[in-house]
Amino acid sequence: MNYSVVIVEDHVLLSQALAGLVDGFSKFKVLYVCKNGKELVTRLKDPKNIPDIVLMDINMPIMNGIETTQHLREQYPQINVLALSVEEDEITILKMLKAGAKGYLLKDTEKSILENALIEVQETGFYHTKSVTDLLLGSLHPKKDKQTVLKEREIEFIKHACTEKTYKEIASDMCLSPKTIEGYRDSIFEKLNLKNRTGLVIYAIKHKIFTP
Structure with missing residues (x-):
């Protein structure tokens, strides 16, 4: 059984590339792709469109990743959100985690790290590895x-x-x-x-x- 993933990303080429990448992972299948949070919220009204994981960009028009993640936490708490962004400043990460994201990755992350992050978020509820934590959040022991x-x-x-x-x-x-x-x-x-x-x-x- 594959876990379903929805990609929310306003750059079409990047969203297509991510979809191809995720579909190549043995445990995951892309359900659909959205250009912004508003489109995702609309599609989630159909129960068939509710995924296990949302791979969420942050800077998007109409409804950004932070607002969308907050909405999912309140209305669809069963959906795990993994942030995928170019933003690496402390305030943005803090806001995204407070909104309910279960993990945070930079867009230049390696393929194997993305796959591992998806697995951990789905199976343990959070994604923390030493390399990413050291890079973004400082050391936790x-x-x-x-x-x-x-x-x-x-x-x-x-x-x-x-x-x-x-x-x-x-x-x-x-x-x-x-x-x-x-x-x-x-x-x-x-x-x-x-x-x-x-x-x-x-x-x-x-x-x-x-x-x-």
């Missing part, structure tokens, strides 16, 4: 994570950090100075062996501190 004990205020800070608030706004909400908040941030990054805020969000989701 699960063995250390399990041994780490976080204080109540640290957990509170992490929950705030999973929003789009600035560190100055977090300081105000926690009734602390910006300098103290910076200290919390640096201490938590060191304790959890993280490199940036997006990595912290991934940690929070993984350990159920924050639910997107």
Whole structure:
């Protein structure tokens, strides 16, 4: 039995190339291709068009990948979204993960990594490999994570950090100075062996501190 995949990509040549690539994977079959999120939402109204996985671009006209992923999370939670984008900045990744994406790949990724990502997203619910995590999110070391004990205020800070608030706004909400908040941030990054805020969000989701 093959898993069904829908590709949402506004560049026709790229979407066709991706469709051919995915159809070549033994466990997957492309159901159809859409040019934007609005087209996908329309087609999903027919139960026969609901796939196992959506391979989602981010920058698209009419309805972008972040908006579409949010809609799928609310209306079709059984669909796993794997983001595929040229965007590699921290804010974009953070927004996509918060919207409900189960994984994030760059468009120049290797064929074998794409296939493995599709398999992991479908069979485990998330896609995290060392190479991609190091590239996009900073290092995560699960063995250390399990041994780490976080204080109540640290957990509170992490929950705030999973929003789009600035560190100055977090300081105000926690009734602390910006300098103290910076200290919390640096201490938590060191304790959890993280490199940036997006990595912290991934940690929070993984350990159920924050639910997107």
